[in-house]
Every structure is written in C-alpha cells, then in structure tokens.
Amino acid sequence: xxxxxLIGSIIFLSITIILCMYRAIKGPSQADRLISINVIxxxxxxxxxxxxxxxxxxxxxxxxxVYALISFIASIVISSTIKRRxx
Numbered sequence: 001x002x003x004x005x006l007i008g009s010i011i012f013l014s015i016t017i018i019l020c021m022y023r024a025i026k027g028p029s030q031a032d033r034l035i036s037i038n039v040i041x042x043x044x045x046x047x048x049x050x051x052x053x054x055x056x057x058x059x060x061x062x063x064x065x066v067y068a069l070i071s072f073i074a075s076i077v078i079s080s081t082i083k084r085r086x087x
Contacts, residue, residue, distance in 0.1 A: 006050050013043050030082045034075065041071035 017040050024036040045064050052060030 003054055006054055010047055010050055013047050017043050030085075034078055034082065037078070038071070038075055041067070041075075045071070 020036045020040045020043070024033050024040065027033040027036060045068055048060055048064050048067065052058065052064070
C-alpha cells in the first residue's frame with residue numbers, strides 16, 4: 001500500500017518538474033529561471049530519496065547528498081553570474 005502511494009508521489013513530482021522546466025525555459029527573468037532550476041534540483045533529491053526508500057538501498061542517500069552539494073554550489077555560481085551581469 002505504501003509503495004503505491006510513494007510511486008504516485010514520484011509521478012506527481014515528475015509532472016511538477018516538467019512544469020518547472022517550462023518556467024526555466026520561458027521565465028521572464030533570470031531570477032525566475034534560477035529559482036525554477038533550484039526547485040527542479042530539490043524535487044529530484046526528493047525523488048531519489050523516495051526511490052531509495054522503496055528499494056531499501058542506502059547508497060542512494062549518498063548520491064542524494066552529493067547531488068544536493070552540487071546543486072547548492074551551482075546555484076551560488078549562477079546567482080553570482082547573474083549579479084555580475086546586472087552591474
């Protein structure tokens with residue numbers, strides 16, 4: 001039962017990632033694009049965590065931590081690039 005709920009939440013998160021991709025492509029400003037990319041990264045982390053729980057594999061959590069660190073560093077780099085372009 002819980003597996004079906006988790007799979008349903010993965011499907012829902014995947015659909016919302018597609019909507020965020022639309023915002024990342026069509027966003028009116030660079031800040032909107034950055035925020036949507038951050039949201040996509042966060043949702044991907046949640047999806048990988050759910051898959052780890054479903055499969056009962058703990059090594060996926062290491063992947064989640066690395067992905068979160070890379071996403072954080074990328075956000076900082078992109079935001080500093082946006083700030084330099086505005087000045």
